[in-house]
Amino acid sequence: MIKKLKIAIVSDLHCTDNIDRRAITRLHPDTPGIPTVRHPVEALKTLIKKDQLEVDILLCPGDIADQVNKIGYHSGxxxxxxxxxxxxxxxxxxxLGNHDVASRAEKPEQAFSVAKTLKTNYPVISPSDQKEFWADNFTVIEEEQYRLLIFNSVHDHFNTTTSKKVSIDEATLExxxxxxxxxxxxKIGIAMSHHHPTNHSNADFSDSDFIDKGDKLLKLLNEYAFSLYIHGHxxxxxxxxxxDVSILCAGSFSCLENLNETESENMFHIVEIFDHKGIVKSxxxxxxxxxxINNSSSGFPNITGYGFKGEINDLASAINDxxxxxxxxxxxxxxxKEDIDAISFLRPDQQQDLQNKLISDFSIEVLPGIRCGDKASINKQIN
Structure with missing residues (x-):
């Protein structure tokens, strides 16, 4: 029997009432709810109602607040x-994200004071899971359908020096x-942290804040049949x-920093998981x-997936046949996709590889692209 789970991801809100930082985020404690289209949360609730969206769980990979702004933290x-x-x-x-911690506090114990007193269901629901999270820097939640590992990648961000590096030590891995x-x-295995477990560089930015020994964590997760790792930052x-672990970096829900440099927009994701593969809608x-829905050829696809295990050449041949x-x-x-559902589980790079193979070997075009999901057409070119 195939196990199914649907999760929503809301990451990097950076909510704040700091006048000097208001311009870096769309979300503030006093953001007017009318018109709804100008309020990211109210606008999302409108979409949810219109499209009748539902999920099993919601994950938040950190940076609820901006620069540990207390009012923004509670409002976020x-x-x-x-x-x-x-x-x-x-x-x-x-x-927790790096903005959810007072990494420049006078005393180490003050770094997490806001987070530890935010609310009884934060960052996790069960008191025993909260105790494990704060004591061991991680917790594992097991429910009927899934297992969720949550790692606190800012566990040692209690001063300027320690907050410059993100790591997981051998003792924690053990x-x-x-x-x-x-x-x-x-059961379905999902892991989450704020920081990324492997390098996430692009043409404009170097990357120095990924988790040291994150590759060992991924190897361990694969050993225990985890197929998806979610992070923000x-x-x-x-x-x-x-x-063999798919790594999904969530887009920022409402922060405006770095968007121009990365061709990204504020994003909200829902992942539909089927055992060890899934479909990501954004x-x-x-x-x-x-x-x-973004139907352009740039940015992150509005629909993509993970878990495809076959060969792109074979998939292209099957489509031609x-x-x-x-x-x-x-x-x-x-x-x-009703007959060849493997297309649904292609990563963005695999989507592009398949399109290239279809046009070069079989003169088949996908317009405007696989990334556009059901709106895309399949056309056989006739010379």
């Missing part, structure tokens, strides 16, 4: 709760291994695979159009 978490309620999510789970040994490997959505936000068998020259991606 309230916004997260509003979104979860609109989605009928059964649970909310979060972790504790995680011992904890995972007690879980049911047949970079404000640039990306999906790739390392050590919406972009704009203050004029609200939350909408499908068109020959159907005796058609024009169709659409929705009909094709």
């Amino acid at each position: 978490w309230r916004y997260v709760e509003e979104i979860a309620n609109a989605l009928n999510a059964k649970s909310i789970f979060a972790t 504790k995680i291994k011992e904890r995972l040994e007690k879980t049911d490997k047949s 970079k404000h640039e959505p990306m999906l790739r695979t390392l050590n 919406w972009d936000y704009g203050p004029v159009s609200g939350w909408h 499908w068109m020959i068998k159907k005796n058609i020259e024009i169709s659409n991606l929705r009909l094709l």
Whole structure:
């Protein structure tokens, strides 16, 4: 029996009432709710109602606040709760980002004072899971359908020096291994932290704040049948695979920093998981159009996936054979996926590879692209 789980991801809100920092985020404690299109949360609730979106759980990979702004922290978490309620999510789970910690506090114990007193259901629901999270820098939540590992990647960000590096030590890796040994490997496995477990550089930015020994963590997660790792922090959505674990960097829900340099927009994600593979649906936000599907050829796809294990060449051949068998020259991606569902689980780079192979070997075009999902057409070019 295939196990299914649907999760929403709301990351990097950077909510603040700091006058000097208001321009870096769309979300403030006093952001007017009318017109709804200009308020990211109200606009999202409108989309949720219109499209009847529902999820099982909501994940928040950190940076709820901006520069640990206390009012922004409380308001940001309230916004997260509003979104979860609109989605009928059964649970909310979060972790801390670097902006959720007072890394320049006078005393180390003050660094996490706001986070530890925010609310009884933050960052996780169960008191025992909270105790484990604060004591061991991680917790593992196991429910009927899934196992969720949450790592606190800012656990030692209590002064300027320690906050310059992100790491997971061997002792913590050993504790995680011992904890995972007690879980049911047949359940869906998801991991989450704020920082990324492997390099996330692009053409404009170097990358020095990924988790040291993150590759060992990914290897361990693969050993215990985890297939998806979710993080925030970079404000640039990306999906790739390392050590057989798919790594999804969530886009920023409402922060404006770094967006111009990365061709990214504010984003909201829903991931539909089927055992060890999944479909990632994403919406972009704009203050004029609200939350909408991005059908352009740039940025992160509005629909993509992970977990495809086959060969792109074989998939391209199967699509060509499908068109020959159907005796058609024009169709659409929705009909094709009904017979060849592997297309749904292609990462963005694999989507592009398949399109290139289809046009070069079989003169088949996908317009405007696989990234556009059911709106895409399949056309056989006739010379």
